[in-house]
Amino acid sequence: MTGTDTTTPADPVTPEAPTTAEPDTSAWGGRHVHDPTAVRDDDGTYWLFSTDARSDGPVRGGVQVRRSADLVTWDLHGWALPGVPGPAADWSGAAGLWAPEVVRVETAAGPLWRMYYSASTFGSRRSAIGLADAPHPAGPWTDRGIVVASEHVEPPAGLGHPNAIDANVVTEADGEQWLVYGSFFGGIHALPLDAATGLVADGLAAAPGALHAAPGRLLARRARAADGAVEGAFVLPRPGGGWALLVSYDSLADSYHLRAAVGDAVAGPFRDRAGRLMTDVDAEPWSVGVPVLAGHRHAGGPGILAPGHASVLTERVPAPGDGSLGRQLLVHHVRDADAPTEHRLQLRRLVWTHDGWPLVSPQPWAGVRREVDDPALWPVHAAVLDGTWEQLSPGADPTRVQDAVAGPLAWPHDVRAGVRALGGGRFAWTAADGAAVSAVVHPGWDAVRDRATLCLEALDDAGRVTLATRLP
Structure with a gap:
């Protein structure tokens, strides 16, 4: 979800106050999916988590959960939580939850799934990233409170303090973890996490003042000329070493698109193919970052509008002699060009060039019966x-x-x-x-x-x- 300033037109998918009646979800499938992330459980079932959003009316809060056997056909399983957890609701005033990130961790008691959710309202910097956990992606999910929080405090200069939404958890080979977060306003940052607790490692309090004083490492930022429009970050390892950063630029409703950069460390710096830093706010705002996916139309097909807020599903599929990370799929939302308020799920193959740059397929993923995974x-x-x-x-x-x-x-x-x-x-x-x-x-x-x-x-x-x- 976007965190753009209050002069931007209202987000057409911002959740309204939840209703008491459950919506009819029987025909949803991959419709009404926004800011998605996908995981695979031990029995091979895929689970998709997404923002509480629906284009045709109010929706209940609590993170939408879908499941699939093939990554093509999806059924709505329900909601992870009964609504916006109390601490996050009290701080942010949010009626729904945005941009969930779900990761698996190993504990002495067995696998544990952690969900980092965002609570905010459109155009506000009074936001929070909360944490819930469960023994299985199907739940039950238990809220563990706020991890980091932010508020609107106008700084004396610059592009402002971070906005505590759009979480991405990155785990290094040695087990060290980072929370990559942020949207518009202050840009994208990375904070170290305590892998044992899932909380910020250095004891940073959830109080917004503490986050302003220690926001972490700055990874990406856009100039005021572009309204600071960068969000939905996802960091993933490159096959030959180092890391790649995916971010979404521009307006959620129309010009949203996906860009990439690479760096040697999770905490950056990240540069594009021409060597420009992703934090360069003096360069022409649309010259920074490698554009890997934008709105398009194939002849005879539907118009794809505003693709973005992507995550990557990595599966360890055997690929003899390849040396890559196995099958990787970009998981993202799109809008229909002829019905811009309608948003839905798409997956695309993510590939790596020989010199370690991530690119994505021009065609949606069609399933294992139609795709060839072995390079x-x-x-x-x-x-x-x-x-x-x-x-x-x-x-x-x-x-x-x-x-x-x-x-x-x-x-x-x-x-x-x-x-x-x-x-x-x-x-x-x-x-x-x-x-x-x-x-x-x-x-x-x-x-x-x-x-x-x-x-x-x-x-x-x-x-x-x-x-x-x-x-x-």
Whole structure:
């Protein structure tokens, strides 16, 4: 959920006061999903947690919970909590909960699932991140109180104090944990967590004044010219070492889009492909970060508006000789371009270039029966770059729904002469303008034509991204 300033138009999915009657959820499926995160339990069932939001009327509070056997068909399981827990409600005045983050931890008594939820109201910095836990993703969930809280205190200068929403928990190889959080206002920060308790490690009180004095490490911030619009952060390990940062830019209702950067440590600094810091507020606001997904429309298909607030589901699927992290899926929400208040769930394959940059498929995930997970079966010859491709450039103009353009890949026809095939669908070459290009080609499923196809994701060293679908 957004934390933009109070001059921004009202968020069309801000929860209203909860009603006493339970809504009819029988046909929801993946509709009304906002700010999603997905996990897999020990028996292989997938669980999805999302913001208390519905486009067509009031909704009860407590975090929506869905389940699926295949990541394609979803059923609403219910709500994790009976409403907004007392401490968070008293502080924030929230009627619903936003942007849950769910992680599994091992304890002496067995696995424990922790849920970090956000409580706030639209346009407010009086917010809190709370913690609940359960023995299983299905619950029962027990509230453990507020982890960090913030309030609106106008600083003497700058972009303000952090807003305590949009939690992301990051665990390093040695078990050290971080709470990555923040939205608009003061930007994205990281605080160390105590892995044993799930609370802030250095004893930082939940009182907002303490958070202002010690907000943690600054990871990303946007200039006032862009309303400070950065939120929904997710940090994940890179296959070759280091970390990647995914964040959402701009307006939740229309120009929302996803950008990436990389760094050596969870606490940053993070830089984009051109070397710009994600904290650079002096650069042109839309030049910072690698744009990896934005609004678009494939020929004959629906318009996808404002994709973002992404998390990543990582599964340890065997991939002989690949050395990657296994199957990874970007879990995010989109709006319908022809009905902008309607929001729903999408998943897309997340891939890594040979030099460790995350990119996402131009096509939604179609399920294991239609997808090919083993990179040993992905293309290995440069001839695969020939033919006609339907192409998107997510960085061209993220403020509009971009129509895909069909044609040969936008590099010289003789590019094959200089292409390096690196295995597992990975390729590299030098473009005509001298830019170094890293690309991934893999099997996918064309959602519009309902057929198997190939997908390409490419990034050059100027930060330009191409997403393409091979046409018949």
